[in-house]
Structure formats: structure tokens, C-alpha cells
Amino acid sequence: MLEELGTNDQGDMIINIGPQHPSTHGVLHLVITLNGETVKKVEPHLGYIHRSIEKMCESLSYRQFIYVTSRMDYLSSHINNHGCALCVEKGLQIEIPARAQVIRVLMDELTRLASHLLWWGALAMDLGAFTPFFYSFREREMINELMEDTCGARLTMNYIVPGGVMMDLHPDFQRKVKEFLRLFKSKIHEYDDLVTGNIIFQNRTKGVGYISREDAISYGCTGPTGRGSGLSCDIRKLYPYEIYDQLQFDEVIETDGDSWARYKVRVGEMMQSMRIIEQLIDNIPEGEFQAKTKAVLKLPKGDFYTRVETARGELGVYIVSEGGSTPYRIKFRSPGFSNLSALDHMSRGGKIGDLMATMGTLDLVIPDIDR
Amino acid sequence: MFIKEYFKTIYLTVSSLLKGMKTTGYYFTHQKEIITEQYPEVRPVLAERFKGEVIMPHNEANEHSCTGCQACEIACPNGTIKIVTKNEINAEGKKKKAIDTFVYHLELCTMCNLCVVACPSDAIIMANNYEHSVFDRREFTKVLNNPGSKIMEGIE
Ligand code: SF4
Numbered sequence A: 001m002l003e004e005l006g007t008n009d010q011g012d013m014i015i016n017i018g019p020q021h022p023s024t025h026g027v028l029h030l031v032i033t034l035n036g037e038t039v040k041k042v043e044p045h046l047g048y049i050h051r052s053i054e055k056m057c058e059s060l061s062y063r064q065f066i067y068v069t070s071r072m073d074y075l076s077s078h079i080n081n082h083g084c085a086l087c088v089e090k091g092l093q094i095e096i097p098a099r100a101q102v103i104r105v106l107m108d109e110l111t112r113l114a115s116h117l118l119w120w121g122a123l124a125m126d127l128g129a130f131t132p133f134f135y136s137f138r139e140r141e142m143i144n145e146l147m148e149d150t151c152g153a154r155l156t157m158n159y160i161v162p163g164g165v166m167m168d169l170h171p172d173f174q175r176k177v178k179e180f181l182r183l184f185k186s187k188i189h190e191y192d193d194l195v196t197g198n199i200i201f202q203n204r205t206k207g208v209g210y211i212s213r214e215d216a217i218s219y220g221c222t223g224p225t226g227r228g229s230g231l232s233c234d235i236r237k238l239y240p241y242e243i244y245d246q247l248q249f250d251e252v253i254e255t256d257g258d259s260w261a262r263y264k265v266r267v268g269e270m271m272q273s274m275r276i277i278e279q280l281i282d283n284i285p286e287g288e289f290q291a292k293t294k295a296v297l298k299l300p301k302g303d304f305y306t307r308v309e310t311a312r313g314e315l316g317v318y319i320v321s322e323g324g325s326t327p328y329r330i331k332f333r334s335p336g337f338s339n340l341s342a343l344d345h346m347s348r349g350g351k352i353g354d355l356m357a358t359m360g361t362l363d364l365v366i367p368d369i370d371r
Numbered sequence B: 001m002f003i004k005e006y007f008k009t010i011y012l013t014v015s016s017l018l019k020g021m022k023t024t025g026y027y028f029t030h031q032k033e034i035i036t037e038q039y040p041e042v043r044p045v046l047a048e049r050f051k052g053e054v055i056m057p058h059n060e061a062n063e064h065s066c067t068g069c070q071a072c073e074i075a076c077p078n079g080t081i082k083i084v085t086k087n088e089i090n091a092e093g094k095k096k097k098a099i100d101t102f103v104y105h106l107e108l109c110t111m112c113n114l115c116v117v118a119c120p121s122d123a124i125i126m127a128n129n130y131e132h133s134v135f136d137r138r139e140f141t142k143v144l145n146n147p148g149s150k151i152m153e154g155i156e
């Protein structure tokens, strides 16, 4: 009888996780078909936080629409702003002052560091360890304070604007970044002791949520999710923007394709981000922080596409312009959407407890998926 | 063989757990290094650039530097600012546009700073207050120019 139940489709249990569940990090709704404890199917249901950002942007001018994009992937808002600013600049064909370029890259890398720190704490919390969350937030708070000093906000910055950056760096910025790097380096051993070296954590992530390189390509996985499967997809390396081609850093690639590999990629990326910041922090060129632009920006008729590497993967910004002061159509290719689509493939056949580990290492930000 | 592996795993697990607990224990015994702030008893020190609210500074003579040019109203992405202008007769008897009321809807503002950047005469700035809750939402609609205020001398 029991065996029959297990094999019979009718006997499968269907449960809902979310839209309000602590481990979905937002309003993600998963409909899971379970056979006992084994996951048979995962169906993400979207739309709970859809704000129609793309449509909203059509009625905003090229200066105004940037601030909305901070609210897509709010953990890498600088990088979203950056992508949009790059796309507008491509249309306007303006050169950005060297100082602004360095500031932009510095801010991007600090954001990436902060985002990965939050992910690290949240992943450990998903797997049942509550303490690491506070440790990562302690360091993240220092980055947030840096941002607050210069940009005046902690999450939704609207700092990188077409033509450069909105304000100059705070006079204390360099000193505080160096202090942060020194402190963070002295604390890394705590991270290793708490999570990375923990056998329970390793056993719960190794071999869990496997996706092969070919599947990662066909699902469009980018960022650490793609790189955990051995796919070289770092936009900073492949299509360098700003000054990334002059910087020394490695693209972190792991080939195992499981949650542990994705974990190692992200931890490795934090180290690479620090390397980039160290290279730049003493070499910020003097000069203007913003190029001279017209009061009303008008893009020529045509379409423009740029891509940047956010903390979660590749963000594409596509603008179609009719020559007016507002875009005709804007489309964002967000990394979270494609990464989420692979969740079903990754967790099929695994246990429901492993689903949380897989989801944690995908580092989903729901407003980025829904937009 | 299997038994040996089994006990080895248990040993590794417990030892790695204890290693993690050592870190936790360190902070338990070194309470000075804990950085949690006891809000609201301890007030946080905010950055000077923190974007909390748009305000219009006035000097001692109750004068501001807003000309009523409406650049901020145009720059604002979500209609937070409404500027009502009036015509003033200046000393030479000429008509001149001046500001009557500067209406600011705090509940719509996203603190994007675009209005502050757009203002040609630096009449508005960002203030760093952050406790904005009120009992009635009408209190969110603010008039930024003080009653009876005038424009400063020499600002066009
Ligand atoms: S800060 Fe932004 S949203 Fe607020 S009033 Fe100024 S332009 Fe409008």
C-alpha cells in the first residue's frame, strides 16, 4: 500500500513554501511536489512584488529612471545604476572622467563585497546556524557606513548617474576603506571557523543542487551560479567596461557544480573584490567626478545594450530610443530570473532540506526577479 | 572500516563545531568588542550627507534663496514637489516671478537627491532626520518656505 502511494502520482504531496517564508528571502512562492521527502518538482510562482519597473521607466527621463533601478536588485544597487548609466552614456557617446571611473569601480566592488557578506550570513541561517548572520552583518555595516558617508544612503543609492557620479567622495573615504580592509582581513579566520570549516555545513552543501556546465548554459545561469559549474561568464573579464581591463584580478571558477562550489566561488570573489579595492584605493586620480552633460538628455534614435556583472550575475540593460527625452522601451535582463529557472533542475530528486541549501547558494533577490 | 569512518566523522563534526563555538565564546567573554547599538536609548550618529528629508534653509532674517524657477519640480521623478508661484512687484516697479508656496510631499519622496542637484541656486538641501512617523498622513505634506519669508538679496 505504502509503496503504491510512493509511486502513484496522485499520492504525491504538494506543499507551498512562501510567499512569506523566512527562507525564501522575500516574497517568492514555491509550489513543491513531494514524494515523501524527495522533491519531484519545484514550480516558482512570481509576481508578488512586481512593480512594473520597465513600464515606469518609459515615462521617466534618462536622469530620473536610474533611481528606480536601485530597487530591482537592492543588494547591488550601485551596479544596477552603473549598468543603466553606461547604457545612456553609450547612446550619448560621452567620455567619463578618470576619477569617476575609478569611483564607480570602487563602489561596485564594495557593493559586491557587501552583497556577498549578506548572502554568507543568510545562507548559514537557512541551514540552521543563526550566529554567522550577525558576524557578516558586523562587517557589512562598515561598508554601509562608508556608502552612507559618500552617497547619503545605505541601500538605494542613486549615486552613479549618466556622466559620472552624483557627488564627490567623502574626504574620509580612503581612510575608512583601508580601515575596513584591515579589520575584515583580521576577521576572516572567524568566517572559516564558523562556517567554511564546519563539517555539518560541508556535508549539507557538497553534492547538493548539482547542475552541469551544459545545463547552466542552457538555463542562462550567470554569475557565481554559472561559475560554480565551470562556466566562464564574468562580464568584467569577457567584456570589460570602465577600467576593469587594467586591473589584476582572477575570475573564480569551480567545476563541481554543486552548492559547495557556488559557496567557494562567492567566498573567492570576496577576496578578489578586496584585491581590486586595494589596487585602486591609493590611486584615485584627481579631477572632475562628472562629465559636462546637457540639462535634458536625449538619446539618438536606435537601440543600445550594455551589460555589467552584478553580485548575482549578468545584468543587461536594453534601451530603445525614438530620439526623445524618455526611452521608448527599456528591458532589463536580470540575473536572478535565469538563475531561479534552474532551481527545479537542481533540486529534483534531492531532499526537501537540500532545497534550502540550493536556494541559499543561488542567492536570489526577489525584487530582481519580479522587477 | 565503516565504523572507523563513522567515528571519524563524528569527531570531525564535533571538533569543527567546537571551533565555531570558540569564536562565539570569545565575544561572550569580550563584551567590549560587541558593536550593537541600543537604539533608541543610544542615538545613532548619522553621516552628514545622509538623505532623510528635503528642507529649505532660511537665514536669521527669514530669507531663503529659492527663485521659484521650478527646476526641482521638473527634476523630481514622482511629483513630490509642487511649486506655486506669484507675481511680485519689485522696487523698480517691474513684475517678477516669485515663490508663493513650496509644497513637499514627504510620503512620496524617495530621497533620490535629484532635486537638490537640479536647483541652480542651492535653495534646498537634504537634512538627516530619519524618524518620520506621524499619526495623520496629512502631516506629511509640508510647506518648506517659512511663513512671511522672502528671497535673499542678489539671487536671480
Ligand atoms: S529627493 Fe527625489 S523624490 Fe524627493 S523631492 Fe527630491 S527629486 Fe523628488
Ligand code: SF4
Pocket: B065, B066, B067, B068, B069, B070, B071, B072, B073, B083, B118, B119, B120, B121, B122, B123, B124
Ligand atoms: S528650490 Fe531651487 S530649483 Fe526649486 S524652485 Fe527654488 S530655486 Fe528653483
